[in-house]
Amino acid sequence: MLSGAASKLEILLVEDNPGDIRLIVETLEEGRKDYNISVAKDGEEALNFLLKRKNFEQAPVPDIILLDLKLPRKDGIEVLKEIKENDGLKAIPVIVLTSSSADSDMASAYKNHANCYITKPIDLDKFVVTIQAIENFWFTIIKTSKSK
Amino acid sequence: MNMTETDTRQVEILLVEDNPADVRLIRETFRDFKIRNSLRVAQDGVVAMAMLKKEGEYFSSPKPDVILLDLNLPRKSGFEVLEELRRDPDLKRIPVVVLSSSDAEKDVMKSYDLNANCYVTKPVGLDDFIRIVMSIENFWLTVVKLPPA
16 A cells, blocks of 8 residues: 555664664564664764765665654754755654653644654553554555655 | 543544545544544535634634545645645644545645645545544544644
8 A cells, every 4th residue: 555565665763762672673573564674873863864974875765754752962853853844855754752741742743743743652562552553554554655 | 552631532533525425434434433532524625724713603613633634625625725734833733634535646745745644545445445544543543642732
């Protein structure tokens, strides 16, 4: 159903917590589809990857971005802002996945055009269910733009 | 599943759709959903904007938590509605799910450029259509944290 059904879906995970990275990557790898998952561990690295700077000249354009908010070097809201202000990147859906349930973070994310805002559940099983829900919705139902 | 403050109150949904069969199907699917919701329908883009801006007879329309937006609409297109919404400081944060029969790349691209939250193509088969509407409600009403009303 996705426009890129024939090729692997490219996912950029922007996350600094190693436990969360492992859980998210493992859950997606056990899912129904094959993905190429790239991980950026801070906001600067994420933007270098997206803008093909520094060591990322060969980086693929992601079909979808999973973005944590509390990140070293450059925070998630800053990354989001730069993505959505960039004509070449703004059409890439950004799913904010954060431990913060503060209304101010949520309001700021939606204001800067996050495609959706999801709070990480503390409970491990619920976390997995949430990742699976993201997978079911965003990676199977949603049409992303294949224009790169 | 991540529970939000929307669990305790009714989730308000605005469906902007001119096809009566689609309206009926979506309404019935939402009626059966586990989370209490109220679905209002605007049959064209002008009525949708009037409801959102509480103009005239729509003065008591509630602010929706989520908008389901068709693109091909009478009087004012889905793109125009989306553009106006995103320019309005009171309405710009409301998540918009584009639900369109169009599969055209230019429509997908333009929707995301205008900051649609996601783009879903209406399937042709009835069962697929119901399944997709159920996925939309499950994702947006239970997994996502919606902006405060």
